[in-house]
Amino acid sequence: MSLIQFFNVSKIYTPDIVALDNISLKIDKGEFVFLVGPSGAGKTTFIRLIFRQEIPSKGQIIVGGRSIARLKRNEIPYLRRNIGIVFQDFRLLSDRSIFENVAIALEVLETAPREIKIKVEKALSQVGLSSKARMFPHQLSGGEQQRAAIARAIVNNPRILIADEPTGNLDPATSAEIMKLLEEINHLGTTVIMASHAQDIVNRMKKRVVALDRGRLVRDSREGEYSYEA
Amino acid sequence: MKLRTAGYFARQAWVSIRRNLWMSLAAVASVAITMFILGAFLLLVFNINFISTSLKSNVEAAVFLLPETPREETLAVQKQIEAMPGVVKVDLVPREEGFRQLSQQFGGESELLEATGGVNPLPDYLLVRVAEPETIHDFARKARALPQVEKVNYGQEIVDQLFAVARLMHWLGAGIVLLLGLGAICLIIITIRLTVYSRWREITIMKYVGATDWFIRWPFLLEGLLLGLVGSGIAALLIYWGYDLLYHELAATFVFIPLLNDQTLLLRSSLTLVAAGAIIGALGSLFSIRRFLKV
Known part of the structure; x- marks a missing residue:
């Protein structure tokens, strides 16, 4: 069974802005999916629907066998514990060390401090930041900050990792490192969904590409490329 | 938790x-x-x-009897008023007592007697205290209905x-x-x-x-x-x-x-x-x- 399923999903912001228009697609466990398209194509709305920051206006979304639209407010946290999220602007807390920033994701689950220490150290070593655990975000480079944000997203071993333009603020070399990291995470079994503008990255990775344009799904190809005129 | x-x-x-x-x-x-x-x-x-x-709890009514009311009747009225609902206390102020109090303000009993032609013109009166100050209007109305009563004073405006x-x-x-x-x-x-x-x-x-x-x-x-x-x-x-x-x-x-x-x-x-x-x-x-x- 697919991990994420969209059935004829539309999202309309009142009064008549159509962000997504009748989208149907399936994403299987372990896939790596690029979400491409120009600004305003509906990529961010698509992502927000998966972790239930938005509710579809029409259609049905199933994540891990559960209907998103029917999720009660107090069930949302349990959905999100299965989903790690990474943003373009990192969203780290500036007054906390890298260790503490990653630990937040476990603290909210009421994890024991000893277990938090073990898991955070493991996640930091996975992203290559073990030596910078005690530093604060402003002492790190952009790429390192994004690595810390990725560590926070995966520390809880989520089934899905969502990345919204994770390389948008980074130079090409750093972006390549981040992509390598995401690919490693994907190899360990986590489904990765990444929205991106970066044509070169998408083309180089040879992964599934879902192209959106003005809210419509215009292309969905295995080992695809960015260009959606084709 | x-x-x-x-x-x-x-x-x-x-x-x-x-x-x-x-x-x-x-x-x-x-x-x-x-x-x-x-x-x-x-x-x-x-x-x-x-x-x-x-x-409010200090609100009192003075019930003045007709001037020539005999003392026995005054005492009977006192009994009657005491029996009224809501009445807590009734004190009789006899006309002699009233005259004495008045004469103090006038500088002596003999002077006052002289001024009034040798008679005490004052009536007996009863000082009445009721339990609920709000009921004093009702009490006054009932007391006025008694035949021996001339008037009832209780500082109506001040109380209101x-x-x-x-x-x-x-x-x-x-x-x-x-x-x-x-x-x-x-x-x-x-x-x-x-x-x-x-x-x-x-x-x-x-x-x-x-x-x-x-x-x-x-x-x-x-x-x-x-x-x-x-x-x-x-x-x-x-x-x-x-x-x-x-x-x-x-x-x-x-x-x-x-x-x-x-x-x-x-x-x-x-x-x-x-x-x-x-x-x-x-x-x-x-x-x-x-x-x-x-x-």
Whole structure:
């Protein structure tokens, strides 16, 4: 069974802005999916629907066998514990060390401090930041900050990792490192969904590409490329 | 909730107070000031109620009998009035006594006798006290209906005015206390919202990584509770000692005004103030973060 399923999903912001228009697609466990398209194509709305920051206006979304639209407010946290999220602007807390920033994701689950220490150290070593655990975000480079944000997203071993333009603020070399990291995470079994503008990255990775344009799904190809005129 | 988590919440609340020290002090100060004003006004209303009830309980009616009424009949009327419902006490003031009192004002009995042609023109009268001051109108009407009674005096206008003022103070006081209470809540909500606003980023991130709403609320709730408790505690102490001081000052100067000197009431008011401050602080916090939880 697919991990994420969209059935004829539309999202309309009142009064008549159509962000997504009748989208149907399936994403299987372990896939790596690029979400491409120009600004305003509906990529961010698509992502927000998966972790239930938005509710579809029409259609049905199933994540891990559960209907998103029917999720009660107090069930949302349990959905999100299965989903790690990474943003373009990192969203780290500036007054906390890298260790503490990653630990937040476990603290909210009421994890024991000893277990938090073990898991955070493991996640930091996975992203290559073990030596910078005690530093604060402003002492790190952009790429390192994004690595810390990725560590926070995966520390809880989520089934899905969502990345919204994770390389948008980074130079090409750093972006390549981040992509390598995401690919490693994907190899360990986590489904990765990444929205991106970066044509070169998408083309180089040879992964599934879902192209959106003005809210419509215009292309969905295995080992695809960015260009959606084709 | 695990015990460890409770400790985490308390720590978070404390860290937040320390990080936003000035904002926290502002919140404490605003709670202290509004609760102090509220408490002071509450005691003022209590005192006005107290004064008006003690004045009201002093309301008496003088029932004057017809001048030539024989003493036996006077005593019979006294019995009749004593039997009326709501009457607490009836004192007979015989005409001789009345004459003596009057003559004191005129500088001597003989002079007054001379002026009145050697006879005592005064009637007997009865001083009547009723249990419920509000019933004095009814009593007066019934007493006037008795054949031996010439007139009933009870300072009708003064009594009416007193009742009107007491009623007004009662409602006005309740209204102002309510308004002050609402004002306190608003002020506290605004102050706490500022501290919450400085942490919306943290709240958003916690929501993204799957924190439940209550997990986020608890530290804020504790923070609001603590700030409210400290603020209203200061207010209650000021009220408690301040009233004591003021009472002794005023009681010596205005001997004729009855003031409340009820330690139990004062203590209860202070404690109510503290509890109200804590509740307002906690509710203010919950209300303030509501918007930020919608992520």
